[in-house]
Structures are given as structure tokens and as C-alpha cells.
Amino acid sequence: MKVLIVEDDSAIAANLYDYLKASGYEVDLAANGQLGLALAVAGSWDAILLDLSLPRMDGLTLCRKLREEAHRDTPVLMLTAKDALDDKLAGFAHGADDYLIKPFSLKEVGARLGALIKRYRGEVATQELRFADVRLDLTTLTVERAGRVVRLQPKCLQLLRILMLSPERVFGRAELEADIWGDELPDSDTLRAHIYTLRKALTRSGEAELIETVHGIGYRLIAGVKDAP
Structure with a gap:
């Protein structure tokens, strides 16, 4: 399974990369929104981990462009330090499938990612x-x-x-x-x-x-x- 991480915090990106690689995923990284969108459109991904606050293009814009312009339905798990309800609703309105607040547990990232991929593939996820x-x-x-x-x-x-x-x-x-x-x-x-x-x-x-x-x-x-x- 292939996962794209779009995250400008190098420490967080490295932790996610190492954890997902150890869990058996193929992983690629993008440190800004423009590169993230380019990789998201050019490749075939099972899921995307997307930071909300990114240089060059924020996560909301990236997610909207991915859905409305590139017409991609790749599952998106949005990662952000913003925990207000309006921020979460904005994420879902722009096409995010799930929302996780920083700081987060790597195990929770793995669990939510696995559930998103199962739903995307039409598999029955454990409820x-x-x-x-x-x-x-x-x-x-x-x-x-x-x-x-x-x-x-x-x-x-x-x-x-x-x-x-x-x-x-x-x-x-x-x-x-x-x-x-x-x-x-x-x-x-x-x-x-x-x-x-x-x-x-x-x-x-x-x-x-x-x-x-x-x-x-x-x-x-x-x-x-x-x-x-």
C-alpha cells in the first residue's frame, strides 16, 4: 500500500515516515503544498496524510484542488494543530475524509489510516x-x-x-x-x-x-x- 505524507514539520514527517515504513507501507514525502498536490495527482496512492498549515499551498486548498480539479477520490487524513469545530468542518467541506489533532499517537494514525483504506477499497472495516x-x-x-x-x-x-x-x-x-x-x-x-x-x-x-x-x-x-x- 502506498501513502503520501504532505507535512512541512521535518520531525513529524520523519516519525510518520519511519512508523508507516515499519508497518509495511510504501511512503513518499512532500514538504509543501505545491509539491504535495503534484505528487498526489501524478501518483496512485492508497491514502494521503495531509497537514493543514503548509507553505506554498495550504492543506485546505490542496484538498479542494485534488477533489474538484483533479477529480481524485484518494482518502485524505488531515493532520492539524487546530482543534476548533469550525476548522474540522472546513476540512471536511474541502474533501478531507478524517481529521486528527496534533499531538497524535502514531498508533492512532495507523488505525485511522487502515480504516480509511479499507473503506476506500470497499472492504468491511472492523467497527x-x-x-x-x-x-x-x-x-x-x-x-x-x-x-x-x-x-x-x-x-x-x-x-x-x-x-x-x-x-x-x-x-x-x-x-x-x-x-x-x-x-x-x-x-x-x-x-x-x-x-x-x-x-x-x-x-x-x-x-x-x-x-x-x-x-x-x-x-x-x-x-x-x-x-x-
Whole structure:
């Protein structure tokens, strides 16, 4: 699969490039809007990662030209630091398929990119994650445990999604912090506090513990955990 990254921040572009290459994608880069549009039109891409604020041509203009002038329907995942609703609506109005706010988790980029490509190819993308008796609806971002609605704060929801993507895999503390908070790393106890809050929400009605602490390493989901300090 081929992905075009249009991003003028060299550090972000390099991180995306390395991550996607390691995930098996063929990747090319453009550091400004004019070059990005030229590559987007000249090549055949499975998806485009598009920054909003670009030199020579901004991301909105690029996306509009790609749709209206070049008549390309390549999936576009817009990456931006602007999180206002009007900014998101503008992105969708100009032809973006999805919108991700910086700083972002590389895993979330990968998940959203994969979903966009599946939809573009007409494949059925997974709409939910399940582990034991927990169900996470990826469309509505609702969580249920044994039919009970579990209300979670956004960071706890992100944390649960990451853990459910790879059940029983041990996620290191530093990895989870980077995935959830990006470059704005939290205080040392912040992750632990969110783990505690997530555990409490998942076991509020007396259900079995699912999150295990692997001492000195991190956390994982595992069915039937009896004691998870």
C-alpha cells in the first residue's frame, strides 16, 4: 500500500515516515503544498496524510484542488494543530475524509489510516473491539461491559482502545504515555491515575479485573485477573 505524507514539520514527517515504513507501507514525502498536490495527482496512492498549515499551498486548498480539479477520490487524513469545530468542518467541506489533532499517537494514525483504506477499497472495516465481556464501538466511541454502559473520560477511552487493540500484550509505561499524550508527556503519576480510573469504571458493578500491572514494565489486558495493584 502506498501513502503520501504532505507535512512541512521535518520531525513529524520523519516519525510518520519511519512508523508507516515499519508497518509495511510504501511512503513518499512532500514538504509543501505545491509539491504535495503534484505528487498526489501524478501518483496512485492508497491514502494521503495531509497537514493543514503548509507553505506554498495550504492543506485546505490542496484538498479542494485534488477533489474538484483533479477529480481524485484518494482518502485524505488531515493532520492539524487546530482543534476548533469550525476548522474540522472546513476540512471536511474541502474533501478531507478524517481529521486528527496534533499531538497524535502514531498508533492512532495507523488505525485511522487502515480504516480509511479499507473503506476506500470497499472492504468491511472492523467497527468494534471486543475483549472478554467488554465491547468498544469505534464508531460511537461507546463502551459496554456485560451490557452495562461504561462512561469514560477521553484519555481513559484512548487507553482502553490501545490495550484492546493488542490483548495480553504488555504495553510499557513510556509507550502508553507517548501514544496518549504525544510530546506533552504527563507527570509521573498521571498514567497510573488514569489506569486506576479506568479500572474503577470497568469494575464498578463488581466485574472481574481485566487490567494487569506487570511490575517494572507496564500494563496489559488479561481475562481473569484476580489481583491487579
